[in-house]
Amino acid sequence: MDEKKFEQLLLTVQKPGRYAGGEINSIIKDKEQVSVRFAFCFPDSYEVGMSHLGMKILYSLFNSKEDIWCERVFAPWPDFEKVMRDNSIPLFALESRDPIKDFDIIGFTLQYELSYSNILNMLSLAGVPLRSKDRDSLLPLVVAGGPCTCNAEPLADFVDVFFLGEGEKVDLEFIELYKEFKKNGKSKSEFLKAAAQIEGVYVPSLYDVSYNADGTVCAVTPKDDAPFPIRKRIEENLDETFYPESFVVPLIEIVHDRAVQEIFRGCIRGCRFCQAGFIYRPVREKSVETINRQAKALCLSTGYDEISLSSLSTSDYSCIEPLLNDMLDWTKEEKISLSLPSLRIDNFSEELLQKISSVRKSGLTFAPEAGTQRLRDVINKNITEEEILSSCRTAFKGGYTSVKLYFMMGLPTETDEDIKGIADLAQKIVDEFYHLENRPKGKSVNVSISVANFVPKPHTPFQFHPQITKEEMARKQQYLKDCIHTKKISFSYHENRTSFLEGVFARGDRRLGSVIEAAHKKGCKFDGWDEFFELDKWLEAFIECGIDPHFYANRERSYNEINPWDHLDYCVSKEFLISQNELAKGAITTPHCRKKCSVCGANVFGKGVCFEKR
Amino acid sequence: MFSERVFALKNVRLVYTKKGRLRFVSHLDMNRFMSRVIKRSRLPVWYTEGFNPHAYITFALPLSLGFESEYEILDIKLVDDNFDIAKIPDILNGICGEYINFFDVFEPTLKTGLIAAASYEISFDDGGEIFDKLSDFLKQDSIICSKKTKKGDIKQLDIAQKIKNMKIEQSDNNTVLHLTLPSGSEENLNPELLITAFYEANQKEYYCYNVLRTAVLDKEGKLFR
Numbered sequence: 079m080d081e082k083k084f085e086q087l088l089l090t091v092q093k094p095g096r097y098a099g100g101e102i103n104s105i106i107k108d109k110e111q112v113s114v115r116f117a118f119c120f121p122d123s124y125e126v127g128m129s130h131l132g133m134k135i136l137y138s139l140f141n142s143k144e145d146i147w148c149e150r151v152f153a154p155w156p157d158f159e160k161v162m163r164d165n166s167i168p169l170f171a172l173e174s175r176d177p178i179k180d181f182d183i184i185g186f187t188l189q190y191e192l193s194y195s196n197i198l199n200m201l202s203l204a205g206v207p208l209r210s211k212d213r214d215s216l217l218p219l220v221v222a223g224g225p226c227t228c229n230a231e232p233l234a235d236f237v238d239v240f241f242l243g244e245g246e247k248v249d250l251e252f253i254e255l256y257k258e259f260k261k262n263g264k265s266k267s268e269f270l271k272a273a274a275q276i277e278g279v280y281v282p283s284l285y286d287v288s289y290n291a292d293g294t295v296c297a298v299t300p301k302d303d304a305p306f307p308i309r310k311r312i313e314e315n316l317d318e319t320f321y322p323e324s325f326v327v328p329l330i331e332i333v334h335d336r337a338v339q340e341i342f343r344g345c346i347r348g349c350r351f352c353q354a355g356f357i358y359r360p361v362r363e364k365s366v367e368t369i370n371r372q373a374k375a376l377c378l379s380t381g382y383d384e385i386s387l388s389s390l391s392t393s394d395y396s397c398i399e400p401l402l403n404d405m406l407d408w409t410k411e412e413k414i415s416l417s418l419p420s421l422r423i424d425n426f427s428e429e430l431l432q433k434i435s436s437v438r439k440s441g442l443t444f445a446p447e448a449g450t451q452r453l454r455d456v457i458n459k460n461i462t463e464e465e466i467l468s469s470c471r472t473a474f475k476g477g478y479t480s481v482k483l484y485f486m487m488g489l490p491t492e493t494d495e496d497i498k499g500i501a502d503l504a505q506k507i508v509d510e511f512y513h514l515e516n517r518p519k520g521k522s523v524n525v526s527i528s529v530a531n532f533v534p535k536p537h538t539p540f541q542f543h544p545q546i547t548k549e550e551m552a553r554k555q556q557y558l559k560d561c562i563h564t565k566k567i568s569f570s571y572h573e574n575r576t577s578f579l580e581g582v583f584a585r586g587d588r589r590l591g592s593v594i595e596a597a598h599k600k601g602c603k604f605d606g607w608d609e610f611f612e613l614d615k616w617l618e619a620f621i622e623c624g625i626d627p628h629f630y631a632n633r634e635r636s637y638n639e640i641n642p643w644d645h646l647d648y649c650v651s652k653e654f655l656i657s658q659n660e661l662a663k664g665a666i667t668t669p670h671c672r673k674k675c676s677v678c679g680a681n682v683f684g685k686g687v688c689f690e691k692r
Numbered sequence: 693m694f695s696e697r698v699f700a701l702k703n704v705r706l707v708y709t710k711k712g713r714l715r716f717v718s719h720l721d722m723n724r725f726m727s728r729v730i731k732r733s734r735l736p737v738w739y740t741e742g743f744n745p746h747a748y749i750t751f752a753l754p755l756s757l758g759f760e761s762e763y764e765i766l767d768i769k770l771v772d773d774n775f776d777i778a779k780i781p782d783i784l785n786g787i788c789g790e791y792i793n794f795f796d797v798f799e800p801t802l803k804t805g806l807i808a809a810a811s812y813e814i815s816f817d818d819g820g821e822i823f824d825k826l827s828d829f830l831k832q833d834s835i836i837c838s839k840k841t842k843k844g845d846i847k848q849l850d851i852a853q854k855i856k857n858m859k860i861e862q863s864d865n866n867t868v869l870h871l872t873l874p875s876g877s878e879e880n881l882n883p884e885l886l887i888t889a890f891y892e893a894n895q896k897e898y899y900c901y902n903v904l905r906t907a908v909l910d911k912e913g914k915l916f917r
Contacts, residue, residue, distance in 0.1 A: 082900060083900060086900040089757075089758045094757070095718070098713045098714075099713055100789065100790075100791055101789075330717070380732070381730075383727070383746060413739055413745045415744060
């Protein structure tokens with residue numbers, strides 16, 4: 079399309095900066111000089127996608143190779159989608175503005191289940207056939223990576239190749255192989271068979287799935303020598319792992335508009351509800367030196383005046399205090415503020431508090447996750463009420479007057495007593511404030527409790543549990559509301575209908591592909607956004623396809639059942655998940671990885687916390 | 693140590709062009725953009741002394757989203773009186789990307805409140821079709837535009853007497869209109885008002901157009917410096 083006409087059309091939509099490209103540090107190459115063009119697609123808005131660290135890492139990594147040009151693509155907001163469809167503008171990449179249907183590889187990152195309809199919508203906007211079997215030629219290949227590939231099955235009909243685990247190595251090996259096959263004029267099926275031999279590559283079309291009469295999976299059978307099971311990939315040494323020296327700096331404000339420095343991967347804790355805590359094992363840390371060097375380079379190349387440390391449970395970094403000392407030194411000098419997004423209650427010291435408050439005094443957030451000690455033991459949160467109260471005391475002494483607490487609802491074994499426990503705990507924190515002699519004077523306290531809906535996820539000990547129904551969730555939310563008797567406690571909770579759909583896809587199988595396609599045809603998109611989410615259309619799609627969504631979300635699964643994701647090996651054994659679930663039933667906790675190895679299976683990599691001295 | 697130096701702050705005015713993909717950046721986002729460019733430049737600029745220090749920068753005259761410009765003014769303050777300011781444009785051009793070009797630097801002679809007008813070049817992608825109609829439209833004694841007031845009401849405004857330095861040209865592919873309109877804190881007229889009024893009066897065909905700000909002027913009609 080004519081550039082002028084295109085730019086005029088941009089001026090008719092909200093936030094044209096989303097589609098303009100031209101950001102500082104974005105990468106322009108000569109398309110005649112590269113052998114592989116990669117469209118990196120984030121199936122959500124520009125503001126959300128540009129905040130995502132994984133995309134920044136892989137964008138820079140791919141572009142560091144001379145013969146690969148990786149460009150960014152985001153889901154156009156519905157106002158611009160209409161303009162695109164009305165004017166026959168196919169989905170394009172931001173850098174070159176070329177249609178992505180002409181690219182070699184179209185890659186999606188799967189960060190959350192509710193983005194699946196956007197993936198189909200983006201393929202349709204690109205003019206690419208949705209189903210893998212309807213795309214005969216080698217290019218464009220449609221690939222996907224990210225956490226949701228740990229149960230990739232609902233998208234198996236649409237995606238040619240999934241990458242399991244961390245992408246840095248496997249992606250490049252895959253692209254190398256693709257280059258060779260493209261040069262030699264090989265077919266798509268020849269290439270897919272060969273690619274399946276790369277560790278971490280899952281080609282769903284090379285596996286047949288059969289079902290039992292009751293709808294459960296009977297068997298998953300590999301074809302053409304495809305590996306079974308398919309094991310995830312990890313980076314073994316994070317100090318040697320590629321990390322970008324610069325980020326593309328967006329021209330419009332995005333959700334997380336700051337430099338982000340990763341400090342470790344994985345989590346030692348093993349909270350039984352938490353998928354990230356299992357699929358990213360084992361814990362591997364970067365050294366203090368690497369972190370400082372990378373963080374300085376990032377600030378220098380972006381001009382950001384804020385940097386945030388990124389990891390699960392940041393305060394579990396083994397050298398957190400020396401790291402903060404070093405970082406505070408130079409960030410202060412450079413007038414850059416440092417933020418720590420993920421802190422745990424039990425190792426939250428006065429020193430740590432002083433350090434973060436010397437930078438920026440935002441609210442403090444903790445995640446007890448459950449209201450009673452019994453339920454916290456069930457989920458293996460491993461924190462006590464006294465630890466929660468003493469952390470809040472420390473915070474109040476330090477001048478904070480508001481704390482935010484995250485909880486979950488609908489956890490296995492949960493009773494109304496556990497729900498009431500959330501309100502009671504919040505009340506105890508309020509009391510703690512007023513019992514404090516040297517509390518901040520003249521100020522009231524605010525304890526805000528934010529309650530998310532528990533969704534059982536694959537590869538966790540709770541993968542066997544039914545998700546509670548929307549109706550039961552609504553009742554619990556109302557009950558909690560009724561248990562709160564003071565305005566000093568504010569309560570917010572999550573939309574139940576989206577959690578239900580999330581639960582269906584999280585543990586879904588290949589038969590959901592037709593449902594996603596039917597919902598897409600009905601116009602479902604941006605399901606993660608309340609203003610666009612239409613459950614009715616989704617329910618119609620389920621009925622049309624003859625599929626009962628409750629079969630996936632609300633059913634108890636036996637240990638013997640073959641789960642749709644059991645052939646995807648995240649190196650945490652099913653036996654371990656079962657034993658963890660049994661411990662949960664008895665409210666027995668498991669110590670974290672640094673205290674004691676619980677033999678989950680992640681030591682097969684021969685690296686990380688599994689081999690630290692205890 | 694820092695505050696002792698404050699009295700010696702040196703005001704510096706930079707002039708740049710803003711074109712291409714950067715015209716989709718709003719004024720507010722431009723502020724963030726330039727703050728980061730200045731930070732990356734490591735120029736000895738003055739930082740505000742609040743809890744979250746940031747480089748002090750001021751834009752003389754906001755530019756509407758979608759417009760290009762050949763004369764954008766950015767003021768900064770330096771803490772180093774001896775810094776050779778002639779070097780600044782090259783330093784900034786090395787890091788601000790291909791759509792911004794700094795081309796002038798000097799110590800300001802006028803305060804930004806003294807901006808009185810701005811000149812524009814508006815080119816229509818009309819194949820020369822609207823030249824006659826636009827010429828006739830602009831020859832009228834009274835040109836009524838609808839302007840939104842700050843309260844959100846629509847006000848009818850006759851801008852015929854406010855247009856200066858008008859010239860209209862025709863080429864094979866387009867019609868180009870040059871004009872100067874009041875700009876700044878006292879009175880501000882956006883050329884979009886005129887274009888909208890013209891299209892409303894001639895409800896036939898709509899042609900794409902591009903607005904380029906060519907100059908910012910003081911009360912005497914001289915280039916604002």
